[in-house]
Amino acid sequence: MSTEALKEIIELDKKYYMNTFGDRQPLCFTEGKGIELTDISGKVYKDFFAGIAVSALGHAHPVLTEALKDQVSKLLHTSSVYYVENQARLAAKLCEVSDFEKVFFASTGAEANEGAIKLARKYFYNQGIDRYEIITLNKSFHGRTITTATATGQEKYKAPYKPLTPGFVHVDINDVEGLKAAVNEHTAAIMIEFIQGESGVHPVTLEFAQAIRDICNKEGILFIDDEVQTGVGRTGKMFAYQNYGIVPDIMTLAKALGGGVPVSAILAKADVAAAFNPGDHGTTFGGNPLSTRAGLAVMEVMEKENLVENSAEVGAYLKELIADKLGSNVKEIRGMGLMIGVELSSPVAKEVGKKLLEKQYLVGVIGDSIFRIVPPLIITKKDAEDFADALGECF
Numbered sequence: 001m002s003t004e005a006l007k008e009i010i011e012l013d014k015k016y017y018m019n020t021f022g023d024r025q026p027l028c029f030t031e032g033k034g035i036e037l038t039d040i041s042g043k044v045y046k047d048f049f050a051g052i053a054v055s056a057l058g059h060a061h062p063v064l065t066e067a068l069k070d071q072v073s074k075l076l077h078t079s080s081v082y083y084v085e086n087q088a089r090l091a092a093k094l095c096e097v098s099d100f101e102k103v104f105f106a107s108t109g110a111e112a113n114e115g116a117i118k119l120a121r122k123y124f125y126n127q128g129i130d131r132y133e134i135i136t137l138n139k140s141f142h143g144r145t146i147t148t149a150t151a152t153g154q155e156k157y158k159a160p161y162k163p164l165t166p167g168f169v170h171v172d173i174n175d176v177e178g179l180k181a182a183v184n185e186h187t188a189a190i191m192i193e194f195i196q197g198e199s200g201v202h203p204v205t206l207e208f209a210q211a212i213r214d215i216c217n218k219e220g221i222l223f224i225d226d227e228v229q230t231g232v233g234r235t236g237k238m239f240a241y242q243n244y245g246i247v248p249d250i251m252t253l254a255k256a257l258g259g260g261v262p263v264s265a266i267l268a269k270a271d272v273a274a275a276f277n278p279g280d281h282g283t284t285f286g287g288n289p290l291s292t293r294a295g296l297a298v299m300e301v302m303e304k305e306n307l308v309e310n311s312a313e314v315g316a317y318l319k320e321l322i323a324d325k326l327g328s329n330v331k332e333i334r335g336m337g338l339m340i341g342v343e344l345s346s347p348v349a350k351e352v353g354k355k356l357l358e359k360q361y362l363v364g365v366i367g368d369s370i371f372r373i374v375p376p377l378i379i380t381k382k383d384a385e386d387f388a389d390a391l392g393e394c395f
């Protein structure tokens with residue numbers, strides 16, 4: 001295909017697609033294999049963005065591909081009215097590798113977070129306790145439904161949609177005193193990302209995470225852990241909370257869970273999960289045979305190919321390489337495993353992003369000076385070295 005084909009797609013997009021993205025990168029990918037993506041003109045790029053931390057197994061992984069082909073040929077969808085084998089098996093698998101006892105599947109991260117918020121409120125409603133308020137962090141990102149946009153601690157995502165869902169307050173990340181001051185007799189839960197992704201890869205400190213757990217224990221309120229981006233190996237552990245040795249009460253997953261097939265999950269401790277009674281929550285597509293088959297294949301490959309360990313090892317190596325190549329051009333390198341934020345000393349991230357694109361590398365650019373590097377978890381040390389060389393040449 002040619003640049004003519006790309007021109008036509010851009011024209012169709014501009015004419016018919018709602019303009020929520022503005023000018024996109026002038027690229028359209030048609031195939032992928034491993035960490036490589038091929039665009040419509042045949043040019044091959046190395047993907048260090050993974051569709052914003054989604055394609056954990058890279059592209060067209062044979063195990064995921066075969067599992068999906070098999071499932072598509074047998075059964076796509078039934079209904080939650082019936083038992084669903086893959087749903088039951090994936091729920092069991094997620095409980096086996098985490099500290100939770102119950103699972104509910106949905107389709108997107110926002111939907112999982114919305115369900116987690118409902119679960120927290122229902123937990124206190126059942127007990128006749130007037131706790132409904134959710135504390136979240138400034139600069140967080142929890143989704144784009146009205147309620148999850150309200151939970152998101154960034155004004156730009158919610159200002160046009162007022163009135164918002166009542167009962168949300170925000171405090172600064174790592175501000176233990178601010179958090180303590182925000183807790184009151186109506187607080188139901190504290191909801192955080194262990195590493196804030198969207199705003200530039202900002203991890204919470206161990207002290208802050210411990211303070212959240214302590215406050216939740218003392219007040220009898222719930223700790224909600226949004227692992228939509230950090231979950232399923234991204235941070236060098238299966239789940240980010242395991243880096244801290246602190247177990248939340250509710251956790252949400254999405255992005256990497258289906259390796260590109262939309263599936264998200266709410267996981268909870270048994271006593272918390274019990275707050276949902278039949279009829280309290282539901283969704284048509286959540287946990288259908290296809291999406292949960294994808295989840296099972298992702299979990300199988302994560303284990304067989306030791307991708308959690310790979311994320312920890314190659315991630316640490318990549319950070320070292322970037323620090324070495326960029327020297328004083330870099331202000332701070334943040335994150336864990338293969339969730340890396342590089343904050344530059346000057347506001348040239350967009351230019352460097354362009355240069356990287358010329359070198360056929362894809363990364364995420366946040367604002368003027370931050371890169372988000374979230375490659376497939378299958379990358380090798382050699383891939384990391386090649387990327388760091390290319391990045392170094394951009395300066």
Ligand SMILES: Cc1ncc(COP(=O)(O)O)c(C=O)c1O
Binds near residue numbers: 113193197227
């Ligand atoms: C931490 C976090 N929570 C929630 C979401 C929303 O997920 P989705 O876009 O699938 O609704 C995102 C998406 O980037 C995210 O990073």
